Amino acid sequence: MGMLQNGVWTNDTPVAPTDASGNFQRAESGFRDWLTRDGAPGPDGQTGVPAAADRYHLYVSLACPWAHRTLVVRALKGLEAMLPVTVVGPVMGAQGWSFAGAFGGTGDPVNGVDHLHQLYAMAGPDMTGKVTVPVLWDMQERRIVNNESSEIIRMLNTAFDDVGARPGDFYPAELRDEIDAVNERVYATVNNGVYRAGFATTQGAYDEAVHALFASLDWLEDRLTGEWLVGERLTEADIRLFTTLVRFDPVYHGHFKCNIRRLVDYPRLRALAERIAALPGVADTIDLDQIKTHYYRSHKDINPTGIVPAGPAVPF
Structure with missing residues (x-):
């Protein structure tokens, strides 16, 4: 690196x-x-x-x-x-x-x-x-x-709300404590957790990371009884989780050995990812070719051949 x-x-x-x-x-x-x-x-x-x-x-x-x-x-x-x-x-x-x-x-x-x-x-x-x-x-x-x-x-x-940005507050004051609490767990065990599993160099470090990751995915699946993670609106908690979910089955499941379950095995989380991807402009931010190319060709210690897998087919 x-x-x-x-x-x-x-x-x-x-x-x-x-x-x-x-x-x-x-x-x-x-x-x-x-x-x-x-x-x-x-x-x-x-x-x-x-x-x-x-x-x-x-x-x-x-x-x-x-x-x-x-x-x-x-x-x-x-x-x-x-x-x-x-x-x-x-x-x-x-x-x-x-x-x-x-x-x-x-x-x-x-x-x-x-x-x-x-x-x-x-x-x-x-x-x-x-x-x-x-x-x-x-x-x-x-x-x-x-x-x-x-x-x-x-x-x-x-910051740009006075110079032409679309309305929409993804960190509303009344939900900040709950958003912060969700973010804290998601960052430690999911956003960064996939890296902790993928880059672990001992069995113990990997086991700790991968089991914490799936415990949090199970927790998020149970929590997601409505459309969004916090309250009844899209917040930064959803956005911060979304970018990991997009990469989960194409990269983290195989390349980072996060293979206890797949995103498709979590129907509520998969629906959340699809819901965000369908929002205006969001689909244009997703490039699965670049995502897979980066991980499989840049991490020679994990994938020394640099071969990029053909699948999986995902709905993004």
């Missing part, structure tokens, strides 16, 4: 770092400023920058579930014209995420770089850390505002 060390790219790091017990360790996001309507500080006092059309740019991978969250909220809020997108290709090579068309990228019309790590080095010349998507880029100040997906979707939820 590689990383930046003092602003210089190095590929001498494992694809998925683990601790001494074989547990996958996810790196913290390094840029945490906050986009607000008027540039006021973020909810925890983060440095604020004002929302505006034609100022910001979103860098994503169509394969990445974390970046996919931002594309879903962007579509649901109608931000396509105000927040253009650049896409990296699905295969991570020696230079990490690439904008090259030969690797499925769109090129970088904003900064003209070939690889995402060059963008990070522009924003932080002495940075040491992982190079990840999504990236919310400020074209005016030529810097990264934020690269944490859970925070970017909250910014997009409200």
Whole structure:
């Protein structure tokens, strides 16, 4: 996977770092400023920058579930014209995420770089850390505002409401405590849980992760007695789960050994995924070819042949 060390790219790091017990360790996001309507500080006092059309740019991978969250909220809020997108290709090579068309990228019309790590080095010349998507880029100040997906979707939820976004609040005040509680469990055992199972390097680490994952999927299936996870409306809890569900049968079930059950064995969760995929603009954010190509060709430690399987057929 590689990383930046003092602003210089190095590929001498494992694809998925683990601790001494074989547990996958996810790196913290390094840029945490906050986009607000008027540039006021973020909810925890983060440095604020004002929302505006034609100022910001979103860098994503169509394969990445974390970046996919931002594309879903962007579509649901109608931000396509105000927040253009650049896409990296699905295969991570020696230079990490690439904008090259030969690797499925769109090129970088904003900064003209070939690889995402060059963008990070522009924003932080002495940075040491992982190079990840999504990236919310400020074209005016030529810097990264934020690269944490859970925070970017909250910014997009409200920041542009005064400059033409569609109405819709996916983090309503009256449901926040319940949304936060669902998010906490889903992140630890489902969103990140599939990675903890797939990148585990000991049997004990894998067993712990995979059983926690399916315990939470069972819990979510039982919880989903209506259309949505929290209250009677679509919230970020549904969106954050959705991008993992989309990838479950095509990737996580086989590639990450999350094979106790499939999504199709959870009728309520499958219906939730289909319901979200049918919302305006959401289907356009799903690219199963790039999703499968990324996982099966980028993770040589797990799939050394790089062969991408033909199936399964899924309703997205």
